[in-house]
Amino acid sequence: xxxxxxxxxxxxxxxxxPTENSANVKSIELEQLETSIDSLFNSxxxxxxxxxxxxxxxxxxxxIGKGFGLRDIEAKKPITSNTNMRMGSVSKQFxxxxxxxxxxxxxxxxxxxxxxxxxxxxFNGITVEQLINHTSGIADYDKxxxxxxxxxxxxxxxxxxxxxxxxxxxxxxxxxxYRYTNSNYSVLAQLxxxxxxxxxxxxxxxxxxxxxxxxxxxxFNLAKPINIPERAFCYERDSLGVWQKADGYxxxxxxxxxxxxxxxxxxxxxxxxxxxxxxxxxxxxxxxxKQSSMSLPENEKYQFRFLNGADQxxxxxxxxxxxxxxxxxxxxxxxxxxxxxxxxxxTIAIFLNSDSSNLRNELFEATYSxxxxxxxxxxxxxxxxxxR
Numbered sequence: 001x002x003x004x005x006x007x008x009x010x011x012x013x014x015x016x017x018p019t020e021n022s023a024n025v026k027s028i029e030l031e032q033l034e035t036s037i038d039s040l041f042n043s044x045x046x047x048x049x050x051x052x053x054x055x056x057x058x059x060x061x062x063x064i065g066k067g068f069g070l071r072d073i074e075a076k077k078p079i080t081s082n083t084n085m086r087m088g089s090v091s092k093q094f095x096x097x098x099x100x101x102x103x104x105x106x107x108x109x110x111x112x113x114x115x116x117x118x119x120x121x122x123f124n125g126i127t128v129e130q131l132i133n134h135t136s137g138i139a140d141y142d143k144x145x146x147x148x149x150x151x152x153x154x155x156x157x158x159x160x161x162x163x164x165x166x167x168x169x170x171x172x173x174x175x176x177x178y179r180y181t182n183s184n185y186s187v188l189a190q191l192x193x194x195x196x197x198x199x200x201x202x203x204x205x206x207x208x209x210x211x212x213x214x215x216x217x218x219x220f221n222l223a224k225p226i227n228i229p230e231r232a233f234c235y236e237r238d239s240l241g242v243w244q245k246a247d248g249y250x251x252x253x254x255x256x257x258x259x260x261x262x263x264x265x266x267x268x269x270x271x272x273x274x275x276x277x278x279x280x281x282x283x284x285x286x287x288x289x290k291q292s293s294m295s296l297p298e299n300e301k302y303q304f305r306f307l308n309g310a311d312q313x314x315x316x317x318x319x320x321x322x323x324x325x326x327x328x329x330x331x332x333x334x335x336x337x338x339x340x341x342x343x344x345x346x347t348i349a350i351f352l353n354s355d356s357s358n359l360r361n362e363l364f365e366a367t368y369s370x371x372x373x374x375x376x377x378x379x380x381x382x383x384x385x386x387x388r
Contacts, residue, residue: 033374034064040366045069050235050243050333050354051079052363055264056371059345060272065264071232071353073243081264084216085232085351088329090336091219091260093288093317095185096132098192098204100284100316107195114187117194122167126174128191131184133293133314139168140181145251154223154253157200160186178293178314180300182257189256200255212273214266219259222252228261232353234333246333246355258331264349271340271347288316289325289342302326304361306368328360335360339368346371 037054045051051069055062067079079085102108114123114131122138130136141160149155160183171179189200196203201219209217216229235243252259262270277285291313301312302319310321318325323343329336335357338349348367352360 029374029377030063033370036370037064037367040370041068041363044359044363048073048076050232050352052350052352053079053081053083053085053264054351054367055081055268055271055347055349056367057268057271057347058375060275062268065268067264069353071230073233073235079232079353080230082216083230083232084218084228084261084263085336085353086220086234086258086329086331086334087260087262087336087351088258088331088334089182090327090329090338091256091258092185093327093338094204094208094219094260095188095192095256096317097208097279097288098200099128099132099188100287101207101280102192102195104280104284108191114191117191118161118165120165120167122164122170128188129292130174131188131191132316133178134180134184135175135178135293136184137170137172137174137177137179138164138181138183138187139171141183141186142251144168149250151250153250154221155251156221156223156253157186157190157255160254161190178296178300180314182254185257186254187256208279209266211279212266213269214262217260217262217266217270219255220252220261221255221259222248224253230263231261234331234353234355236333236355243354249332252332258329264351267338267349271349274340275345289318289320289340291315291320302328304368305365306372328357330355330357337364339364344375346375 041052041054045068047069049069050073051067053067054064056064065081067081067083069079071077071079071083099108103110108128110127110129112128114126114128126136126138141163144163145155164187192203193200201221204219218226218228220226220228234246236246238244273279274288293314296312296314307321307324310323312319312321315325318327324339324341326337326339333353333355335352335355336350337360340347348371350360350364350367
């Protein structure tokens with residue numbers, strides 16, 4: 001009888017708290033997920049190479065936030081969750097938010113004509129929203145500046161606007177087609193200045209980053225550099241395969257389409273602010289992930305396996321399907337991606353300070369698969385299963 005009572009006490013102790021038991025099981029499974037992700041990233045990133053940072057957030061909780069590899073190869077400084085990394089085109093979502101905040105204040109309308117602000121023929125019939133969703137048809141500035149600009153002078157937004165004043169030929173009539181181009185977001189950055197009366201990076205800092213709790217995040221203009229704490233340098237391999245810094249690129253003075261430097265901790269705060277709708281009014285938050293472009297042609301779509309060939313469109317700085325919002329970034333020495341699901345409170349972000357899109361995509365596909373397995377396992381774990 002004595003041994004039966006002891007056995008009963010042990011069983012009771014192991015099953016008396018479903019919540020506690022479930023938490024312990026999930027903790028073990030999360031440890032297994034983190035071990036798998038560590039193994040994945042360490043197999044792809046050398047300890048003396050530029051690396052990556054990863055955020056895995058679920059239901060407002062940071063499950064994983066960490067770095068791999070180096071932010072500064074020469075100084076052997078590692079990437080951590082506080083390392084500020086260049087976002088490439090992931091920056092566009094913050095520019096779009098800045099525009100929406102001006103709409104919130106009554107200083108802009110998404111239907112405003114760009115001619116209202118600059119009477120250039122090239123802007124005829126183009127609205128603010130068409131710039132945001134890449135249906136404006138305006139020419140891409142990359143080709144012009146690569147062919148005509150002196151590399152010892154940093155290109156800034158004002159230079160892009162001056163080029164548009166020469167009326168470069170549009171690619172198509174506004175609203176009739178879709179083509180992703182950085183030109184749209186350079187103009188939007190200048191529109192923020194025009195409507196707000198503030199310098200673009202300062203306006204976004206005060207009205208977006210600080211409202212989201214992103215204390216370390218900034219837009220960065222190489223022509224007017226500021227100090228970036230724990231900054232990751234951007235790297236590309238030279239012809240001999242040696243990693244070289246790419247931060248001095250002559251177009252690194254253009255902001256809006258690119259140029260945000262942020263870290264995993266800040267991006268996590270931003271993700272929660274978006275989820276909790278605390279940056280702008282709820283009505284305008286509802287527009288962030290609402291498709292406003294036509295469906296994208298195949299050559300403009302992301303081809304990740306987890307998208308399952310879903311129809312894609314463009315919203316406010318995000319590519320969207322009916323289930324997922326995502327945006328990648330690719331610039332000199334940086335590759336990034338952020339993905340947010342609608343039906344589950346799941347966000348995954350991976351930031352690299354090197355120039356391999358293949359590595360970014362491979363890491364993301366594998367990470368997404370590992371996270372799927374983790375979520376399926378934890379969803380199927382029940383108190384009754386553990387106490388039978």
